[in-house]
Amino acid sequence: MGFNMNNYLAIIKETFPELNIQDFSVLGHGNLATACLVNKNIVFKITNTSEKAIHDTEREIYLLKLINHNLSFNVPKILYDGKINNGGWVFGESLLPGTTYSKELHASFDKDTQIDILRQIGRIMHELHSIKVNDDKKLLFVGDYKQNIVMFNEYFSDEVKQYFSPADIERINAVRERYEHLSTHYPVELVLVHADMHFGNFMFDTNTKKITGIIDFGAAHFAEPARDMHYYYGEDIKHILEGYGETQDSYLPERQKFHSVTNFLENIGGYIQENLSPNSEIQKLLNIL
Secondary structure (H helix, E strand, O other), X not given: OOXXXXXXXXXHHHXXXXXXXXXXXXXXXXXXXXXXXXXXXXXXXXXOOOHHHHHHHHHHHHHHHHHOOOOOOXXXXXXXXXXXXXXXEEEEEEOOOOEEOOHHHHHOOOHHHHHHHHHHHHHHHHHHHOOOOOOOOOOOOEOOHHHHHHHHHHHOOHHHHOOOOHHHHHHHHHHHHHHHHHHHHOOOOOEEEOOOOOHHHEEEEOOXXXXXXXXXXXXXXXXXXXXXXOOOOOHHHHHHHHHHOOOOOOOHHHHHHHHHHHHHHHHHHHHHHOOOOOHHHHHHHHHHO
């Protein structure tokens, strides 16, 4: 957007003149929005004018207003929302307690603590998937298995395939074929998914070692439960599924494997586009096949 800190502050003041701003800082810049902290307890997000940014923000505001109750974990509460003159959105949400979780923080804990945290994440996923949302405005899109297969095929491009042996390509394609078979013959109920449940979107209490909340619902939609598990693999997904608990879908681990493979294929393509070596992501992918 080309603004400096004072520009962001001016946008918030102009959009919400009733807000008494005593303290202001810029938290960071993302692809779709800039996050600012106001009065040390309100996170404001100012979007760019892209169609995706505007649509994702509208969906996030709408959803958080629908689900912000009766949860065992915290989600941001929308306190202010409005459009700005250039067509983008600016909205303020409550700052959740705790610190942002991360891969580095996770790695600093002993094995038992890591397992407990992964099981917590699994329980939170299950609770989120149990929420019934009446989407009257039809803002939450529905992601079905056909779209997932299209995405898989796009990521498994000829450019990516050249890094794999013929035998590995066959194994990767077998994961897709198995997923397509399961989706066709054993469909599952679509639920509310966050769709971006990596460590960095969890809030964490460093004293109790508990996950306290989830942030960033801009990608949320209706999809199969396994869609929320695509960042996890190996022993991690085993413990997440332990925390997730009972499910009517006996093929959940296989669907999850498909989504995890798709995530790695996307990562590999990203590394290649940035002229970086994709070997680390390739090895992780091969380890879960």
